[in-house]
Amino acid sequence: MVRTAGRFALGGIRELGEFTGFLVSSTFCYLRQRKRMEKWLRAVHEMGVRCLPIILFVGLFTGLVLGLQGYYTLVKFGSESALGAAVSLILIRELGPVLAALMIVGKAGSALASELGIQRNDEQIDALQTMGIQPSGFLVGPRLLAALFCFPALTAVFDLLGIFGGYLTGSVLLNVDAGVYWARVFESVQPKDVTGGFVKALTFGVITIGICSYRGYNTHRKASAPGVRGVSESATRAVVWSSISILAADYVITSFFL
Amino acid sequence: MTATPSNSLLEIRSLTKAFGDNQVLDGVDLKVTEGTVTTVIGKSGMGKSVLLKAIVGLLEPDGGEVWLGGNRTFPRRKHQPDRMASSFMFQSNALFDSLTAFENIALPLREVTHLGRRAIAEKVNGLLKRMELSDAASRYPGELSGGMRKRVAFARALVTDPKIVFFDEPTTGLDPERKFGVFDLIAEYRRDFGFTALLVSHDIPEVFSISDRVAWLDNGKIRFEGAPSDIKGEVETALAGFLRRGNNKASGGQESGGKLI
Incomplete structure (x- = not known):
């Protein structure tokens, strides 16, 4: 029992070390490559464009639901005027970074893991190596650094749309005074809340895109089956582990910022 | 480093590679002279692709040496000069x-x-x-x-x-006409571009038409190395048996003098 636990712990530490080494070497190798800006912009475009519609949609509906739930909870205490504060703080501190990250993982992360897995199976990654191009720097580095921009940017869009959604249900539908709603939003949101939200978004970006890249890139070593099944296993595990990591990291970061 | 013991463009010495208990390469020695097309033949699963990948560094050999253009590329030296131009054409x-x-x-x-x-x-x-x-x-x-x-x-x-091009089964999945087309292409561009080639192929005897040298990989070792015309004389050997059986049921070979190693 103890031996099994020890082996499990050692395996986890080894995996974590390998993962960290993969992220660091991908970033450094990318920084040594040519046409870095072009690759980074392409990665930002890929991640941003791919995820923007779903972020807009989910952000708006999250705000709409929060407005609805928030109103009927607050009205019991005669505090419906605090709806703006409740919606904006919940979104900026918690739901915005977490839900946006989960959406990006579902949309771009799974695609990234699958794409890298297919490239591994199809020997495209080996081909890069034989051409003298460092593969993880070429394929992973730009995406990791693109995540540093895309996650906070998409989280900001999510937050704004969510707060607007809260306004639509709270003020337009349920007659909370619009001036009060917006005044409470501006009063209650402190720079610390915004900073905390962005720190979360940045952390989630590195962790999740890192996990998805790592899983896809190492499909040949990490998946239990070869070929198509291996790719689908890598994509599934990438999404599952990314989602778990988002929630775990959220708890850790929140405990620091509260 | 210019210490390649011969004037070969590529030289492999006692190369070994195992996957678990499976000793795929068991001391492979091979020389490829500049300007020639050398073809490695052998049964499926005998490690032909592993050999190519070990040469270009896609797989780390367990032991032995690889020399490319006078530079030792395995085991690697710390301040190794730039690798000579080589390229790899994948099966897929x-x-x-x-x-x-x-x-x-x-x-x-x-x-x-x-x-x-x-x-x-x-x-x-x-x-x-x-x-x-x-x-x-x-x-x-x-x-x-x-x-x-x-x-x-x-x-x-x-x-x-590139000075040397590695081809990993370049005709896989092609019909006979296209196979010859690819071989013609290699022969034609070799004439035009003057590269050296190391091929892995199952297309026997078609591939001999473009090969200057043939190396037969069997049970982890190069068991024959010579010109394609030399093979025709080896009718009683295990290599001939392998060729007759269309490379599917090669048996352990009998040693003989001359070209069989």
Whole structure:
């Protein structure tokens, strides 16, 4: 029992070390490559464009639901005027970074893991190596650094749309005074809340895109089956582990910022 | 380093590689002379592709030495001089689906060389024209036929003017006519570009038409090395048995004098 636990712990530490080494070497190798800006912009475009519609949609509906739930909870205490504060703080501190990250993982992360897995199976990654191009720097580095921009940017869009959604249900539908709603939003949101939200978004970006890249890139070593099944296993595990990591990291970061 | 013991462009000495208990390469020795086409033949699963991948560094050998153009590339030296130009053509072509034929061919030039955009375009367009792929320049690999994809992969392998090209079963999945087409292509471009080639192929005896040397890999060792014409005299040997059985049921070979190793 103890031996099994020890082996499990050692395996986890080894995996974590390998993962960290993969992220660091991908970033450094990318920084040594040519046409870095072009690759980074392409990665930002890929991640941003791919995820923007779903972020807009989910952000708006999250705000709409929060407005609805928030109103009927607050009205019991005669505090419906605090709806703006409740919606904006919940979104900026918690739901915005977490839900946006989960959406990006579902949309771009799974695609990234699958794409890298297919490239591994199809020997495209080996081909890069034989051409003298460092593969993880070429394929992973730009995406990791693109995540540093895309996650906070998409989280900001999510937050704004969510707060607007809260306004639509709270003020337009349920007659909370619009001036009060917006005044409470501006009063209650402190720079610390915004900073905390962005720190979360940045952390989630590195962790999740890192996990998805790592899983896809190492499909040949990490998946239990070869070929198509291996790719689908890598994509599934990438999404599952990314989602778990988002929630775990959220708890850790929140405990620091509260 | 210029300490290659012979004037071979590529020399492999006592190369070993095992996967668990499976000793795939068990002391492989092979020399490839500049300007020649050497073909490695052998049963499926005998480690022919493993040998190629170990030579180019896609797999780490367990032991032995690899010398390329006078430089020892395995085991690696700390301040090893730049590797000579070599390229690898994969069995699966390994083309990037999201890049057009032009972009696929231009990729190594864009990423590795200091050539400008115009020089790259000139070089790639020249190759596309010679490979009769000009009309396919802006098409993606998924929109090309099997033969065209093969030619794009070949063009990509040649675009950096390599001294040696490694071909891993370049005719896999092609019909007989296209197989000969690929062999003709290799022979033609070898004449034009003057590269050295190391091929792995199952297409026996068709591949002999373009081969200067043949090496038979069996049970982890090179058991025959010589000119294709030498093989014809080895009728009583295990190699002949292997050839007769269409490379599917080769038995452990009998040793004989002469060319069998």
